[in-house]
Amino acid sequence: MTATVSSTVLLSPAERAAIGKNARARASRSSHGFLEAGPERFDPVEVIERQSATRVPELVPIRYGRMLESPFRFYRGAAAIMAADLGAAPDTGLRVQLCGDAHLLNFRLLASPERHLVFDINDFDETLPGPFEWDVKRLATSFAIAGRANGFSLKEQNTIVRTCVRAYRKRMRDLAGMRTLDIWYAQDDVERLRALLASSMDKKTRRRTTRATEQARTRTHLQAFAKLTRSTSEGRRIAADPPLITPLRDLLADAADNQQEKELQTVLEEYTLTLPSERRHLLHHFRLVDMARKVVGVGSVGTRCWILLLLGRDDGDPLLLQAKEAQESVLAAQTGADRFDNQGRRVVTGQRLIQTTSDIFLGWTHVVGIDGHERDFYVRQLRDWKGIVHPETMDPGLLGLFARLCGASLARAHARSGDPIAIAAYLGSGDRFDQALTGYAQSYADRNEQDFEALAAAVRSGRVTAESL
Structure with missing residues (x-):
C-alpha cells in the first residue's frame, strides 16, 4: 500500500480555495494557539x-540518557508524545504527506x-499523510525550545517562531500560484538560498553560510569510510566503537552466528x-565485506x-549503506491510517x-529474524554531502534566518503532495496563523519541559534506567 493524499484535480482553483476557507470553521486559525491542559x-x-x-x-538506556541531556534532546526523542497531543486537538483536515518529525x-x-x-x-521515519499544521507546529516549537536553550529572551524566541511560520505561509501562497509541474520541480538549492537571504545577511553571516556549504561538501562517503x-x-x-558501533563479528557469540549473517545478507x-x-x-x-550495528539519533536509539560496507574494484572504492529498522509511524494511531504492507516502503x-531529490540507493526490505520476529528496513547511503546545523552556536538573528529557510522548505515539501x-x-x-502558532510553540515548550522532568523523575525512582555515553 502506498501513501496518498486526497486529489483535487477535478476542482477549479476557486473551489479549492473555498475548501481551504471552509476549513476555518472546522479549526479556526486562532484555535491553533490554544493547548489543552486537562x-x-x-x-x-x-x-x-x-x-x-x-x-x-541493551540500547534503551542510551536512548533515555540522550533524551535527558537537555529539553531539546528530549523533544527530538519525543515525537510519539507530541503526536498523541496533536491527535487530541481539532485539525483542519487539509492533508499533506507529513514529515512526522519536522x-x-x-x-x-x-x-x-x-x-x-x-x-x-532529511528524516522520514514517521512520515504519513495528515493535517498540514502538525508539521508546522512541531517545527515552530523546536525553534522556541532551541531559543530557550540559547538563553534568548521571550521576545527573541517569539520573533524567530513567527519568522518560521510566516515563511511557511508566504511560500505556500507563492506555490499556490504556480503550475503543477513547477511546484514538483521547485528546489531549494544553495544559489536560491543565497539569493533568498542576500538582503538579510551581514558579512559575518555570509562567511558562516559559505563555510557551512563548503563543509557539507566534505562530508562524503569517503570521509565516513x-x-x-x-x-x-x-x-x-x-x-569497533562499542556500544555505538559494534561489528557483526563482535556480536556473534553462539550457534546463531551463521543465521544472523544470513539474515543481514537477506x-x-x-x-x-x-x-x-x-x-x-x-x-x-x-x-x-562487513556489517556493524550502529546507534543512531535520539528518538531512533x-x-x-x-x-553495510561494500567495496568495488579495491579497498579504496567503498560504498557505505545504512539499513535502518522502520517501525509503525507515531502518527498512525492519530490519523487512523491503514497499515502498510511494509513500514520501510512507507518511509x-x-x-x-x-524530497525534491532522494538518495539514488534509497530502497526497502523485509526480513524474518532469528528470533522469529518480522522486521521492515529502509536502506540509503550512510552519508553524502550532509551539512548539519548547530543551533546552540547561533545568535537570534542567525537562528531566525535558519527558521525562515526551514519554514519555506516545509511549505515546498507540503505543496508536492497536498493542495497549496x-x-x-x-x-x-x-498573520493570524503566525501569531497563533507563536503562542502554541511557547505553550508546548512548557509542556516539553514538564515531560522532560517526568522522565528525569522516572530515572531517579528507578522506573527506567538511563545511561550516559
Whole structure:
C-alpha cells in the first residue's frame, strides 16, 4: 500500500480555495494557539516505554540518557508524545504527506543525484499523510525550545517562531500560484538560498553560510569510510566503537552466528529488488565485506540499524549503506491510517513524495529474524554531502534566518503532495496563523519541559534506567 493524499484535480482553483476557507470553521486559525491542559492527559513516560518495548533492550538506556541531556534532546526523542497531543486537538483536515518529525535538526544541506547541494528535510521515519499544521507546529516549537536553550529572551524566541511560520505561509501562497509541474520541480538549492537571504545577511553571516556549504561538501562517503573503517589482514573493515558501533563479528557469540549473517545478507539481497534496474546494475559492481550495528539519533536509539560496507574494484572504492529498522509511524494511531504492507516502503514512499531529490540507493526490505520476529528496513547511503546545523552556536538573528529557510522548505515539501491553493486560502494573507502558532510553540515548550522532568523523575525512582555515553 502506498501513501496518498486526497486529489483535487477535478476542482477549479476557486473551489479549492473555498475548501481551504471552509476549513476555518472546522479549526479556526486562532484555535491553533490554544493547548489543552486537562487532567486526563496520558503519562508521557508510558508512551516512551511502549516504544522501547520493541527495541534492542541493551540500547534503551542510551536512548533515555540522550533524551535527558537537555529539553531539546528530549523533544527530538519525543515525537510519539507530541503526536498523541496533536491527535487530541481539532485539525483542519487539509492533508499533506507529513514529515512526522519536522524539528529544525531534520532540515539540512543534502546532495542531489546531480551532485548539487540542496536544502531539504532529511528524516522520514514517521512520515504519513495528515493535517498540514502538525508539521508546522512541531517545527515552530523546536525553534522556541532551541531559543530557550540559547538563553534568548521571550521576545527573541517569539520573533524567530513567527519568522518560521510566516515563511511557511508566504511560500505556500507563492506555490499556490504556480503550475503543477513547477511546484514538483521547485528546489531549494544553495544559489536560491543565497539569493533568498542576500538582503538579510551581514558579512559575518555570509562567511558562516559559505563555510557551512563548503563543509557539507566534505562530508562524503569517503570521509565516513576513513572515519568508520580500518585496515586489517582481511582488508578494510568497520572499526569497533562499542556500544555505538559494534561489528557483526563482535556480536556473534553462539550457534546463531551463521543465521544472523544470513539474515543481514537477506536484507541486502531483498532490498536490491526495490531499486530501479539501473541502480541495481550499479550496486552489483560492489561486494558486501562487513556489517556493524550502529546507534543512531535520539528518538531512533534502540531500533535496529546496520552499517553495510561494500567495496568495488579495491579497498579504496567503498560504498557505505545504512539499513535502518522502520517501525509503525507515531502518527498512525492519530490519523487512523491503514497499515502498510511494509513500514520501510512507507518511509521510502513518503520521502520520495516530500524530497525534491532522494538518495539514488534509497530502497526497502523485509526480513524474518532469528528470533522469529518480522522486521521492515529502509536502506540509503550512510552519508553524502550532509551539512548539519548547530543551533546552540547561533545568535537570534542567525537562528531566525535558519527558521525562515526551514519554514519555506516545509511549505515546498507540503505543496508536492497536498493542495497549496486550499492551504494558502486557509492561512490567508494576514498573520493570524503566525501569531497563533507563536503562542502554541511557547505553550508546548512548557509542556516539553514538564515531560522532560517526568522522565528525569522516572530515572531517579528507578522506573527506567538511563545511561550516559
